């Protein structure tokens with residue numbers, strides 16, 4: 129049900145279908161016998177599509193042609209209803225590879241947010257794996273559940289969703305991978321270290337340089353983790369038309385940074401890294417910045433978190449990543 133179901137063969141009643149008009153505008157509909165899709169370009173009868181192969185063209189009563197395709201997960205992700213800011217697809221792709229999410233893996237994720245990352249993780253671990261998502265906001269958890277169940281056509285057998293704070297609720301052990309997408313992932317590192325198997329991996333997705341610095345330094349200072357690696361990914365699409373072959377004028381400027389670190393075996397002492405910090409890297413300015421960041425984190429502590437989470441991250445969310453119903 130979670131793999132090929134609903135993804136091959138002629139369109140049937142109940143299929144989710146994406147209609148693209150000549151200007152590239154997309155509309156997602158659910159096919160129903162006798163149903164119709166209305167826009168200012170007229171009406172398309174669902175019955176004209178039911179029984180037709182994917183990739184068919186349907187015409188509205190005013191003659192507008194729509195290409196009909198089942199949405200890819202990337203299309204679904206960008207068009208689904210949002211609560212919290214999602215992991216942008218270019219970054220989700222990086223997580224799959226760099227965090228080495230494999231079929232059958234046992235993965236913990238927090239926060240579930242809108243369920244975008246849950247969908248990618250579930251697809252990678254498959255029905256034999258496990259994704260346990262934690263989300264402390266009930267309203268967001270509800271959206272995440274709806275988005276996952278809509279995409280997979282019902283409850284996914286490998287998915288558990290717990291409403292609550294990861295630090296208080298994490299009840300998994302023998303975990304292969306942990307993915308943290310939240311304002312203060314460093315607050316979860318102790319719980320995460322307890323859940324991961326030796327050699328397991330934690331991957332954090334953070335929006336700002338101050339968060340990046342904080343989480344890397346906390347990982348470095350925790351002897352249970354090996355030296356973290358950090359990066360961001362820039363994606364530049366191209367305009368290709370005859371001799372006009374050039375990068376597109378617009379691109380997504382910034383989404384977030386990724387950090388990964390591996391869990392060491394208990395009781396080992398990691399060999400000293402031969403890394404010479406730049407002069408002053410940990411000097412007075414660093415201490416002052418850390419103190420300011422600590423104060424900031426305290427201000428964003430649980431009581432204030434629900435409002436802060438969306439607002440802080442919305443500040444860096446690319447316009448293109450915003451869904452039509454995002455409440456940020």
Ligand SMILES: C[S@@+](CC[C@H](N)C(=O)[O-])C[C@H]1O[C@@H](n2cnc3c(N)ncnc32)[C@H](O)[C@@H]1O
Nearest residue numbers: 212214215239241242243244245264293294310
């Ligand atoms: C940016 S959103 C996550 C989006 C999600 N990765 C997606 O792709 O849809 C961050 C979420 O983390 C949740 N959160 C923050 N700290 C948490 C914690 N300690 N435990 C559980 N959820 C947490 C917030 O409520 C928020 O919904």
